[in-house]
Amino acid sequence: MSTRPKVREANPDLIVNADYLPSNSALFLNQFLEAPTNSLVFLQYAPSVPEFVTLTGENSNGVLYDLINAPLDSEGWPRGQELMQAYRDRYGLESGVYGVGLYEMANMYFEALEQVGDPTDHEAIGRAIGTIERPTVAGNLSFDPETHVAVQSNDHIPVSFWQLQDGGKRILIEPAAYANGSFVMPPWMSK
Template sequence: MTSRSAHHRIRQILLGTALATVFSAASFPAFADVVKIGLLAPLTGPAAADGQEFQRGAQMAIDEMNEAGGIDGNTFELVVGDVKDQSAGNVTSAVERLLGDPNVHFMMTGYASLTNFEIDNMAEAEMPYMLAATSQQTKDIIAPSPEDYMCCWSMTPSFDAYNTDVTLFVEKLAADGKITLQDKKVAIISSDNAYSKTISEGMKTTFAENGWTITVDEIVPFGEVTDWRSILAKVRENVPDVVINTDYLPGNSASFLNQFMEQPTKSLVFLQYAPSVPEFVELTGANSTGIIYNLLGGALTTPKNPRAEEVATKFRTKYGTESGTYGVALYEIVNVYFDALKKVGDPTDHAAIMTAIGETDKQVAAGRLKFDPETHLAMQGDDFIPITFFQIWDGERTLISPTKYATGEFKIQPWME
């Protein structure tokens, strides 16, 4: 046991002894108190729009539980560590500050470091932790020894579908006569970060295996990118059937689309993740009409999953705006913790809380949440968490795939006509 975790345990033992002396167990719950829930979020920096979503979703769940009277006398308080630009130093600083608070008994994030190195900090501190992004990095850390990482569980399933399913989606559109592929050329642009690169490399492999030619293969430095014109000039020199940009920052993705629309090619445009953020449509306006994106863990707002509409309506009512992916995800993560705490009873029994989280099997906004014990990732598939494709039209997002959950059909992108 580390010095931090030993110190934490000693403080909790002394606290428990003091409470037992002063209060009768028959009169009060043994550990009734304000339980702090730690959130790692980029509240400042280029991903601040996502950070705000994290905070709103988590706070909504906590407010609901507190208004309902808490759990066994415990109420809850959200404490946030700003990871800023997600650099290792800023993430480490935020993690250490939250772990240093003896009243923090659960931690979470949408994404913090992107490489997820903080999982090792959580394991060392014996801190229950849930996250909702960069699942390949989570898998790489946990899969070699899952029993050493009972702390940590991913709301997001394997990214394998991100690597493969765009190719399959495009080829199905062609097979169904909805688009025409001239010569199976694709342009793939990425950002130099773990999320975007992992997906773009997987896409390149899948497209190549399916007989496609990659005409543009570009990567930009991670951070703010305002000028994409030199890359777009290469796209226009050898017009591809498909243009893909996996930069997940909404500002960057919006700049890319707006500059593409200055002289659009008759190419299907797919943008990774960023169009799911409400800010994206604000930055692109009418240019966003037709854009395709996909999500692993996106809300399934269909008659077959009323949970998604329930959560979305709560978010709109509370904040006066639509939730992106992470507002809903963090709301659900907090509720997974609450379910575990109701089962265990004692917020300081971190080991039991970890086990209870791992036993989760419930319907959430993204589908059926059940964890793979070998990787601690959410299970992926149409019967669990499916990969979903969306299209924006006049500012509205329509779920177009898989057919099981679709609320509308693909429309040809305006610049392709």
């Protein structure tokens, strides 16, 4: 007896693939589109990596995904647009999640180090980082003093939802305050 899921027989409204590796997710999508069901396809992280669109091309149109701490490259968040454009201007390519994110993290460390003054006082540096409140490429950063985790909400660091459209362009569709486009029906789905 086969243990493989029978997606085509079930004809689900939504398919979620949580494999975050771009090559694996691309293989899944390309195989799915050989005989697609009338289903939305939501993939984990992989579509945010440029390699995914290279491997899927036009097949990527319509795929949905989400990101936590993603660069908000939209008119609704000028800090995101500024840093993403500066990265494109300097390096001639898209940053993806990590380029501008790591830039922000390094600057937070240097800000904390400047407050503390001693690069070997790791606890003090950690406490100083925990007091930082400022706009970042991913939203307004502040830390919950109880958990030491960045505050997640649409007014702080939102979970962002994206759809690949028009040849693999990453369109931010939610939260509405930061959206630079809207959901479109995937080309493999009937209306």
